[in-house]
Amino acid sequence: MIYKWRTLSFKLWLTIISAIILSVLFAYSLSQYYYKNLYVEKLKTDLVNEASLLGADYSGGEISADFKQKVEWFNSKNDSEVFVVNNPRELSACLPFEINYDTLISEEERQMLLDGKAVEKEGYEKRFEKNIVAAIIPLIDENRLEGIIYTYIPVDSITVLFKEFAAKWLAAVLLFLIVAILFTTKWLKKLVRPIKEIETAAHRVSEGDYDIQVEVRSQDEIGKLAIAFNDMANSIHLEEERKKEFLENVAHELRTPLSYVKGYTQAILDGVVKNDGEQRKYLQLISREALRLQRLVGDLMDLSKMESAPFLLNKTPIAYAQFIEDVLVKYEPIIKEKQLGLKLDLDPDPIIFGDEGRMEQILHNILDNAIQYTDSGGAIHITLIQHKDDCELLVTDTGNGIPEADLPYIMNRFYRVNKARSRFDGGSGLGLSIVKKLVELQNGKIEIESREKRGTTVRVILPNINEEWNS
The missing domain is CATH 3.30.565.10 (Histidine kinase-like ATPase, C-terminal domain)
Incomplete structure (x- = not known):
């Protein structure tokens, strides 16, 4: 009895399904990695661009109420949070806690802003008590940092998006796996069927049925295997027929001279031969047939030696x-x-x-x-x-x-x-x-x-x- 898990079809099925599952998991991990990174990087770029466009309206000096109003209007129309920071009093009017740009940026980031560079941030922000993705644009007048435009998006919203993506992905993957398993099972049955036919045919050949032929359904390796099996079966059949014919030949060749030897010898023993001339004739016939037997046995021995051991x-x-x-x-x-x-x-x-x-x-x-x-x-x-x-x-x-x-x-x-x-x-x-x-x-x-x-x-x-x- 052959356990199912030992069969070639099961091993192929397990290999293909394992490869599919590993490929799906790898694709999912890769997509998550690239999706998050590309999305976050694009988000940072968009935030920088938004803040830069707003900062382009700043003309220098103290940050005017009109400029702040434009930023507030933009903030009301945009998904991200955008505000201007220059001192704690003005900021407290729009936020429920006291804040200024010195508490939002580090000294290193301050130096970057003084150099006219944008600052990108990602992670937990203590003042907001949130994980955020943020961009900061400096508002500079005569090498003095008058304020900043701070724009950010809470990471929680991104996480929600990822969860929706993951749910849809997993649903699609589950459907794909079901279809793949059904298709693979059906395809493997079709693939292995000729091999099982060859196996069955091989058993029949071992039992002496040399007329069996395997149907050749393709020209691939399995099809070539079927052709090779048919050639082998035909060769074995031909060889068996030749051996059968050979045995018949040998039996006939042995029987004929043996019958002559026996007949002539019996004739001499029974006294049928009446004179020395006839007796000599019979003995010559016996000698001739014995020589034929000797040559036949010699051929058989030579053939056996040449096929069984180094000659x-x-x-x-x-x-x-x-x-x-x-x-x-x-x-x-x-x-x-x-x-x-x-x-x-x-x-x-x-x-x-x-x-x-x-x-x-x-x-x-x-x-x-x-x-x-x-x-x-x-x-x-x-x-x-x-x-x-x-x-x-x-x-x-x-x-x-x-x-x-x-x-x-x-x-x-x-x-x-x-x-x-x-x-x-x-x-x-x-x-x-x-x-x-x-x-x-x-x-x-x-x-x-x-x-x-x-x-x-x-x-x-x-x-x-x-x-x-x-x-």
Whole structure:
């Protein structure tokens, strides 16, 4: 049982929702910070501008009643509090407590005002018993501070505005989170559905259902994963079919010679054979079938070794042309018996660094195929060419050739061109795959060109001994 919190969909959902919540909280904190700071700074600037406009009407000397009246009129029409301060008596007429500019400003601020600079203030003001944002403009006559214009707004009003903003923000955020959670849940279900389908399909493949295919709904990573899974399922299916066919081939190849061996042996034991000539014939048949069994078992063992563990080769310098001629001596009787023409065009210079036993196995397999699939009266041409870094062996026959559809798979394991069940047609499908592996183990490569009913050319390219040692 898989707990829901362990599933990929839940982890993705939790990650996305957490990211959304953190983003909202960060945006809210950032907006509060900038909103308050920008708002307060703009407020200070507006207060300075207001006071400066009023101060522009001051023409010097004592602050006149007319000027004070203008300020009072402006104060009555404005949201901020604005007043003029020059001495306690005049100020007490408009405020419920005694105040003058010496109690509203510090000595440092007084000096700034004497220099003609505006003073901006923010925080708690003891005289007003409030948190305020304020601006002070000097009224100067002949370097003497005659008074100040003091304008301020209580911070409480700003706090109310922030609370309204926060309430609306939180309501919008709550709605956004609900929509985001619903959308994310729906989107993740759609996103994870193909993965769950792949998981289900993988279980079915593990149970032997190789025909299953996952629907490809997109071209993104998940879509590519679905394509890769389908390719894998097809490959496994093909491999299983080849193994099944291989086992059938092996069973057939074993059954046929075993039945011959058993039959001929039983005939000898039962006394069916009446003379020495017939007995020798039966023994020759038994020997032939035993040899077929030996070769089949040998191929199976070689394939098993090459696939299960590092396959070590006993490499030595080989004079390639002489080696080929020595191998061909063993084929002279069968070539004459089948009346095949043999043409050799061997460059004597190539020397390779290879395993003699495995090289002989490579040549035997290639020559066996060339002889087996070339009709009587045909010809086999063997060419060895020296190149700068490697040498090229070509074995060309005029035999049946390989169908174009089979050519790409001819060196695959378990592959047989001839699907018929004749014991005389083709081998187990292991020969060329073993040859390919042996050539690659000796740092070479093998290529096959063929045209049906026109013949086949097998090309084996191996590095020269100097090139092999340098690598």
